[in-house]
Amino acid sequence: QVQLVQSGSELKKPGASVKVSCKASGYTFTSYAMNWVRQAPGQGLEWMGWINTNTGNPTYAQGFTGRFVFSLDTSVSTAYLQISSLKAEDTAVYYCARDLSRYSSSYFDYWGQGTLVTVSS
Amino acid sequence: DIQMTQSPSSVSASVGDRVTITCRASQGISSWLAWYQQKPGKAPKLLIYAASSLQSGVPSRFSGSGSGTDFTLTISSLQPEDFATYYCQQANSFPPLTFGGGTKVEIK
Secondary structure (H helix, E strand, O other), X not given: OOEEEEOOOEEEOOOOOEEEXXXXXXXXXXXXXXXXXXXXXXXXXXXXXXXXXXXXXXXXXXXXXXXXXXXXXXXXXXXXXXXXXXXXXXXXXXXXXXXXXXXXXXXXXXXXXXXXXXXXX | OOOEEEEOOEEEEOOOOOEEEEEEEOOXXXXXXXXXXXXXXXXXXXXXXXXXXXXXXXXXXXXXXXXXXXEEEEEOOOOHHHOOEEEEEEOOOOOOOEEOOOEEEEEO
């Protein structure tokens, strides 16, 4: 069965970096695009962008450029989200979400369990 | 960016009720719309995509309709496990893909 398993919760200080992993199983990793979605505490869902798992080419939503980096290790079917220069407002649950599409971003049929990143001094 | 506006923001309903949630796009998105259900502390779950296509494994009491700018999610007979927050999401024009603000379905 398809599963996306994310790394555990993180507590970081402002200015630090964090790397969240999303390990896929139960399907061919490079056959579907991968998205990242943020949910701040008590708030709605915000699409951060997606990565083409064939080419490794990322696309970032406005507001998620510069400090946010999507990457892959296809040898272990894992996608990564790295956030640098963390700010308090980065405190959120971060989800990876598999796309129904291979080459684009559209609808998200499988989701990771979410990774809570807390930024606090 | 395309803005997605959901209404109502919350609804109180009883088991067995018919519940309808609406989503309006700031510009036409054809049928590029999905609906998700999210329970507290859990990841969202895809219910409907392409405005009216039921995702595999989702009960048939959920249905979606609409095209262009106006869409609806209907739960024909509300079940206890359906109390959750529901989000619409457009996939017509990106970046960015955008979500509605959510509709919380609460127990009356």
